[in-house]
Amino acid sequence: MIVAEKKPIEEIIAQISEYKNILILGCNECVTVCEAGGKKEVGLLASALRMYFINAGKEVKIDERTLERQCDHEYLDEIRDIVDRYDAIVSLACGVGVQFTAEKYQNTPLLPGVNTCFLGVTEDRGLWTERCQACGQCLLASTGGICPVSRCAKRILNGPCGGSTKGKCEINAELDCAWQLIIDRLKALGRLDEYEKITPIKDWSKDRAGGPRKVVREDVQI
């Protein structure tokens, strides 16, 4: 899933300072799972903002709504009739949702309520960690199912570097060394000999470097 975290409320307040009618728009997908922008967080943020504006002696109307997804036309259409009531929307969706909502409703300012962090997993209650950087050319078959692009601080394809210490990364003793994990896994699979195959220079044009990407599937197009 896409993992996000809440923006500090001070930043949100600064973003909306000039508006009087505001919709807080949540998303029922990834940001709900990572507890950053689902219905619950929409309610919490709306309450906190109302309190703030009451204390500040300002009259600001804050409404709440959570869509099934903000990355699909179908669900974004559900707010078509009410959008004009608001002079700004604070979207708690990931950056994808914020942008798609903004594209759809050109005349309404869209403000992000979360910081979109990474593609990751719920490793534990309240702990989300990165697993993928969407490089566009998956290497996991040769690395024991552990991704050096997203999990090595230097995205070294032929690691580990000389900073790997007791299974941890040189930048942080709390952080697993991805290459230690890869080696442990190759060993568990009885495939440690694969370690000596040199991973060739990567085609980063499939990654961010190649510019905004798209996937076209003519077979499923209408």
Place this chain on the structure above:
Amino acid sequence: MKLNTPSKLEKILKSGHIAVTSEVGPPRGSDPDAITKKAEMIKNYVDAINITDNQTSVTRLCSLAACIRLKLMGLEPVLQMVTRDRNRIALQSDILGAASFDIYNILCLSGDHQSFGDCGSGQNVHDLDSMQLIQTVRRMRDEGKFLGGDDIGRPPQMFVGAAANPFADPFEIRVPRLAKKIAAGVEFIQTQCIYNLDKFEEWMKLARDRGLHEKVFILAGLTPMKSAGMARYMKNKVPGMDVPDEVVKRLSDIPKEKQAEEGINICIESIERLKGVEGVRGFHIMAIEWEEKVSEIVKRAGLYPRPEV
């Protein structure tokens, strides 16, 4: 003797001499004297001088310009190049720039993470890794080709080196990793600073068991300790460094004003012992901000005078 490049370091190693290299860290400013003074101090005691490339990710005068300074002094530089700060365009371009000044040695590294330095909020590049940089230089030199496939006019002639850290984890892949660098095309290795000689010897033995010592020239890396405090710092704070308790104790057991001298003694004893290790073909003395001690270490370790080749 078949030489692949005009490198003096290559010639010394292939002539069977024990090679001695050292390093100069460029200044945090543009004063060329900072480089030339250090180089003057060590030039008669070493065969080649590495110039570090923004080591520990602290922004400094660039390695290439400093190498050119050495070249203008008639010395033999080793251009250290990290993959952290440049993409494949810049790496190849800088290699050609170095080649245009007849810089004949390169050390291919990934580089410390930027969070250690003065630009922690910066990007890192790592378009290539150190293994792939080795392959790139070899391709440019041996095939005369850019990575993109086009021909290079006057290809670089560089003796290709890399680092090896026998002390990083996991230990079991440290020799396979050396083998991998050799397969990528590396010709000489400068190791991480050695304090745990037993472990280094174990690594060398495993390398010899695979015949790797005959496929690459291994220069043992040494950094003299200035004090017990430095030893503790290296032990506890520097990733991938293995400083045994005995070394810390030996330094901390003597008065502070004698510790530096003891640090030099330890370094010389280490060289003496490592000279007897089959497969050690030279020494890389990294006297960090202590270049004035290189001459003493080289002389007392019996590595002086340096051979004429």
